[in-house]
Amino acid sequence: xxxxxxxxxxxxxTRESFTGKIEQLVMGYADIDxxxxxxxxxxxxxADVGVKTTERLMDAVRRGVKKKEINTPEDLKPFLEAxxxxxxxxGSDELHTASxxxxxxxxxxxxxxGKTTTIxxxxxxxxxxxxxxMLAAADTFRAAAIDQLEIWSQRTGxxxxxxxxxxDPAAVAYDAVKAAKARGIDMLIIDTAxxxxxxxxxxxxxxxxxxxxxxxxxEAPHETLLVLDATTGQNxxxxxxxxxxxxxxxxxxxxxxxxxxKGGVVVGIKSxxxxxxxxxxxxxxxxxxxxxxxADFAKALFDK
Amino acid sequence: MIFEGLADRLQETFKKLRGHGxxxxxxxxxxxxxxxxxxxxADVNFKVVKGFIKKVQERAIGQNILxxxxxxxxxxxxxxEELTELMGGTQSRINMSPTPPTVIxxxxxxxxGKTTSAxxxxxxxKKQGKHPLLVAxxxxxxxxxxxxxxxxxxxxxxxxxxxxxxxxVTIAKSSIDFARSHVNDVVIIDTAxxxxxxxxxMQELxxxxxxxxxxxxxxxxxxxxxxxxxNVAESFNxxxxxxxxxxxxxxxxxRGGAxxxxxxxxGCSIKFVGMGEKLEALEPFYPERxxxxxxxxxxxxxxxxxxxxxxxxxxxxxxxxxxxxDEFTLDDFLSQMQQVRKLGSFxxxxxxxxxxxxxxxxxxxxxxxxxxxxxxxxEAIIYAMTPKERADVGIINGSRRKRIAxxxxxxxxxxxxxxxxxxxxxxxxxxxxxMQKGHMGLxxxxxxxxx
Ligand SMILES: Nc1nc2c(ncn2[C@@H]2O[C@H](COP(=O)(O)OP(=O)(O)OP(=O)(O)O)[C@@H](O)[C@H]2O)c(=O)[nH]1
Ligand SMILES: [Mg+2]
Numbered sequence: 001x002x003x004x005x006x007x008x009x010x011x012x013x014t015r016e017s018f019t020g021k022i023e024q025l026v027m028g029y030a031d032i033d034x035x036x037x038x039x040x041x042x043x044x045x046x047a048d049v050g051v052k053t054t055e056r057l058m059d060a061v062r063r064g065v066k067k068k069e070i071n072t073p074e075d076l077k078p079f080l081e082a083x084x085x086x087x088x089x090x091g092s093d094e095l096h097t098a099s100x101x102x103x104x105x106x107x108x109x110x111x112x113x114g115k116t117t118t119i120x121x122x123x124x125x126x127x128x129x130x131x132x133x134m135l136a137a138a139d140t141f142r143a144a145a146i147d148q149l150e151i152w153s154q155r156t157g158x159x160x161x162x163x164x165x166x167x168d169p170a171a172v173a174y175d176a177v178k179a180a181k182a183r184g185i186d187m188l189i190i191d192t193a194x195x196x197x198x199x200x201x202x203x204x205x206x207x208x209x210x211x212x213x214x215x216x217x218x219e220a221p222h223e224t225l226l227v228l229d230a231t232t233g234q235n236x237x238x239x240x241x242x243x244x245x246x247x248x249x250x251x252x253x254x255x256x257x258x259x260x261x262k263g264g265v266v267v268g269i270k271s272x273x274x275x276x277x278x279x280x281x282x283x284x285x286x287x288x289x290x291x292x293x294x295a296d297f298a299k300a301l302f303d304k
Numbered sequence: 305m306i307f308e309g310l311a312d313r314l315q316e317t318f319k320k321l322r323g324h325g326x327x328x329x330x331x332x333x334x335x336x337x338x339x340x341x342x343x344x345x346a347d348v349n350f351k352v353v354k355g356f357i358k359k360v361q362e363r364a365i366g367q368n369i370l371x372x373x374x375x376x377x378x379x380x381x382x383x384x385e386e387l388t389e390l391m392g393g394t395q396s397r398i399n400m401s402p403t404p405p406t407v408i409x410x411x412x413x414x415x416x417g418k419t420t421s422a423x424x425x426x427x428x429x430k431k432q433g434k435h436p437l438l439v440a441x442x443x444x445x446x447x448x449x450x451x452x453x454x455x456x457x458x459x460x461x462x463x464x465x466x467x468x469x470x471x472x473v474t475i476a477k478s479s480i481d482f483a484r485s486h487v488n489d490v491v492i493i494d495t496a497x498x499x500x501x502x503x504x505x506m507q508e509l510x511x512x513x514x515x516x517x518x519x520x521x522x523x524x525x526x527x528x529x530x531x532x533x534x535n536v537a538e539s540f541n542x543x544x545x546x547x548x549x550x551x552x553x554x555x556x557x558x559r560g561g562a563x564x565x566x567x568x569x570x571g572c573s574i575k576f577v578g579m580g581e582k583l584e585a586l587e588p589f590y591p592e593r594x595x596x597x598x599x600x601x602x603x604x605x606x607x608x609x610x611x612x613x614x615x616x617x618x619x620x621x622x623x624x625x626x627x628x629x630d631e632f633t634l635d636d637f638l639s640q641m642q643q644v645r646k647l648g649s650f651x652x653x654x655x656x657x658x659x660x661x662x663x664x665x666x667x668x669x670x671x672x673x674x675x676x677x678x679x680x681x682x683e684a685i686i687y688a689m690t691p692k693e694r695a696d697v698g699i700i701n702g703s704r705r706k707r708i709a710x711x712x713x714x715x716x717x718x719x720x721x722x723x724x725x726x727x728x729x730x731x732x733x734x735x736x737x738x739m740q741k742g743h744m745g746l747x748x749x750x751x752x753x754x755x
Binding site: 042045046047048050051110111112113114120141142143144145147148150151152196197198199229231232233234235236238256258259260261262265284 | 341344349350413414415416445448452453455458529531532533535536553555556558562
């Protein structure tokens with residue numbers, strides 16, 4: 001299955017309900033009236049797009065009606081699709097890699113977002129590209145977190161750097177960067193403990209991990225990925241805002257898009273914080289990770 | 305970004321109509337726009353919001369505005385009452401079976417917090433004199449069994465697990481026999497996280513249910529969940545018939561509208577809330593608190609409770625007396641700060657008090673930082689002072705300041721700043737004292753240094 005098919009499959013439900021809803025709207029109304037616009041607004045909000053971004057989109061629709069860009073209910077879908085694609089496509093989604101030496105990826109996020117699983121998938125992805133991969137178990141806090149990552153390293157044939165449970169996560173990161181450099185590793189991916197963005201001590205811990213990495217390799221981490229559960233509502237915005245203060249985020253990974261959650265939060269994040277989305281997770285298996293492609297994503301959201 | 309609570313926004317909306325006549329339809333509609341916005345921003349499901357607004361609207365139109373309440377307060381009162389009612393009463397109890405073992409099943413999406421909640425629930429029951437057994441039925445996620453085993457070890461609660469390859473239904477079934485022969489009177493089954501649309505895995509839960517006939521099936525829901533919460537809750541409830549909900553990660557800053565959505569579509573009470581990663585007992589759910597949290601009106605009650613546990617009552621009385629007599633010293637200042645810190649960051653505390661937005665800004669100007677590094681500096685400086693100096697900052701002249709700075713490894717500026725801060729704090733406390741007597745409506749809440 002190609003990327004587009006897989007993505008489409010993953011988003012089938014999203015698409016069915018979203019597109020279906022809009023089509024239903026189009027069928028049900030001969031003219032664009034207040035009720036129709038209300039229902040459109042509902043569809044966006046129910047997709048977790050967020051009140052602010054929804055208002056922005058609805059304003060654009062109203063302007064489009066005024067400017068005669070939208071003349072019939074049938075024009076609504078392509079119009080919105082274009083607007084959302086536009087929002088999603090702003091900013092660079094490109095992946096940063098090291099020009100020489102290991103590319104360091106730091107993976108962060110709230111508890112249970114899907115960090116460790118995403119790392120397993122990333123490991124498989126880079127292994128498949130013929131790269132050497134090292135994983136660092138810097139979640140030294142959660143029970144059995146190290147074992148979990150170890151299983152992923154075995155599954156994907158990656159090297160694992162680990163310390164004892166309860167040890168200093170920054171020390172794990174430090175050792176890993178040293179080891180990756182010494183062993184000529186291509187990709188070093190660092191797992192961190194899940195933390196809520198409001199815990200200042202834990203955010204300070206994250207900054208420290210970031211600093212330690214930077215001290216070893218000035219441009220590193222080349223990627224700091226915030227893992228976001230697509231089921232998350234508006235708190236996702238706060239997550240991006242606060243995490244990036246502790247460790248500047250280069251991109252977002254949106255996981256669990258295989259559920260019924262619409263992932264509309266990405267549109268909100270893009271439009272309010274212009275934070276690029278780099279990967280999406282569409283399942284629990286190693287192959288269920290895809291680079292984010294704004295156009296494909298928007299298309300899959302609307303396409304039949 | 306400080307969230308301007310609903311209270312502030314409604315106050316704004318109603319500025320022009322302070323205190324006369326009845327609430328007109330137009331007034332109410334305008335207010336409802338704000339309420340709707342607040343609820344949607346809090347992630348309450350769109351449909352749930354719609355129904356709720358309709359109900360409040362009906363009640364609010366034509367309502368008399370009493371002299372004692374502003375129109376905004378009238379609306380908030382109605383909103384709060386309806387919200388609290390919708391949220392249901394406090395029911396933080398497990399249905400215990402008259403014939404042990406009582407069987408509890410934890411279910412939910414991936415990453416919701418089932419395993420941690422299972423551990424916490426076990427801990428709560430153990431503290432109540434029960435003998436719980438934790439059952440590791442998540443056979444899918446790598447190291448999930450190990451995670452529960454580690455928790456069990458930490459809590460000194462036995463964990464039932466079977467060798468890899470055993471299916472979840474067999475594990476659950478066998479655990480009941482194990483509990484019987486080991487005199488465990490409560491069995492808590494930790495199941496794997498799954499999507500509500502995964503038929504195969506939902507079937508697994510149905511099979512477990514059929515085999516073990518649980519007395520409680522608890523849905524674990526992440527407080528950060530968005531609009532999709534209704535789909536998840538509806539599916540799990542439809543497939544299994546839920547008995548209650550555990551709302552996790554409430555220690556963050558999510559407004560937690562999902563709580564309302566889940567309650568509305570399942571009718572199930574939220575029984576417990578998770579407030580941290582540490583293995584403390586699960587905390588009971590309080591509908592009124594959740595209502596004001598969702599509305600962005602602060603969480604005064606939680607603050608009170610936190611304050612009550614963090615502050616020593618005797619100590620508090622002593623402080624009050626000292627304050628009244630203006631005998632408050634730097635020593636007291638230090639011990640107060642240390643106690644306040646137990647409540648969380650200063651920003652968090654302020655966030656829990658409604659209408660404190662303004663004061664928060666003022667305090668930012670006063671440069672009071674009770675967190676982290678600065679706190680350590682302050683401690684060091686105060687410890688470097690003589691008892692006499694601590695009792696009376698007035699005697700701390702230039703040369704004393706220099707000595708204190710040396711002794712504490714700080715700079716004279718730091719010492720100056722602290723002394724200034726101390727003065728500011730005394731001033732601020734006077735202000736807060738006044739405010740508390742005034743119109744802020746802090747209820748029975750008081751920090752020990754306020755009276
Ligand atoms: N359906 C689905 N499940 C996922 C996806 N990504 C992760 N998960 C599941 O979500 C759960 C939590 O994932 P983890 O990778 O352990 O999350 P984490 O962020 O590392 O969690 P902590 O380290 O405990 O904070 C696991 O059960 C994963 O299998 C996804 O894209 N889709
Ligand atoms: Mg993890």
